[in-house]
Amino acid sequence: MLQSLALLLFPHRCLSCKEFVEHSRSFCALCSLSWSTSLKVRKVDGVPFFYSCTYNSVTSRVILKAKEENNARARITLAQLIAQAINNPYSLLIPIPSRPSANRTRGYRHATLLAGAAVSVMKGNRNQVIDCLQVTGSTRDQAGLNAHERRENLHHKFTADSRQLANLGMREIFIVDDLVTSGASAREAIRALLAVDVRVNGVISACAALPH
Numbered sequence: 001m002l003q004s005l006a007l008l009l010f011p012h013r014c015l016s017c018k019e020f021v022e023h024s025r026s027f028c029a030l031c032s033l034s035w036s037t038s039l040k041v042r043k044v045d046g047v048p049f050f051y052s053c054t055y056n057s058v059t060s061r062v063i064l065k066a067k068e069e070n071n072a073r074a075r076i077t078l079a080q081l082i083a084q085a086i087n088n089p090y091s092l093l094i095p096i097p098s099r100p101s102a103n104r105t106r107g108y109r110h111a112t113l114l115a116g117a118a119v120s121v122m123k124g125n126r127n128q129v130i131d132c133l134q135v136t137g138s139t140r141d142q143a144g145l146n147a148h149e150r151r152e153n154l155h156h157k158f159t160a161d162s163r164q165l166a167n168l169g170m171r172e173i174f175i176v177d178d179l180v181t182s183g184a185s186a187r188e189a190i191r192a193l194l195a196v197d198v199r200v201n202g203v204i205s206a207c208a209a210l211p212h
């Protein structure tokens with residue numbers, strides 16, 4: 001009775017197509033077919049790269065909802081995919097940075113919030129998110145660029161704040177993001193961290209649109 005009242009007052013919609021769904025579900029039956037929770041592993045520059053979903057119209061809508069609309073349900077749904085790649089709940093997560101102009105426009109740091117959500121799924125502590133990477137120098141929006149242009153656009157554009165990376169001990173460190181396309185951001189993050197002697201254990205993205 002209470003549940004049906006809640007459904008009436010606060011209808012729950014599919015994160016992709018907005019059809020009404022039960023409160024326990026994120027997607028309608030049709031959209032859930034495009035949402036995968038099985039973990040896949042590849043390599044980016046010799047570093048293990050974990051992801052669950054391939055990029056499609058459903059995953060794209062969820063990412064946009066989290067990234068551009070600051071939608072908490074969309075964010076936690078992506079965070080669950082990230083968290084399932086992490087075995088050690090004390091692992092440290094380093095978010096891939098957005099351009100400062102994008103952060104200003106949005107009013108929040110999307111990947112940092114996503115990493116925080118993944119830590120809360122892991123029942124960890126907020127200080128496991130090490131927000132040490134930033135974009136320096138001028139870059140264009142990666143959307144619309146091909147793989148080569150993306151690499152050029154980001155070449156030596158990330159810097160890592162080594163002060164935030166001191167005394168981390170032997171904890172596992174993962175770079176996290178919502179979507180890996182060409183892998184240019186992931187490669188640049190790996191490079192920027194290696195430049196301050198930090199070797200990551202892996203890159204984890206909720207979704208990937210890598211070439212086969």
Ligand SMILES: [Zn+2]
Nearest residue numbers: 014017028031
């Ligand atoms: Zn749907």
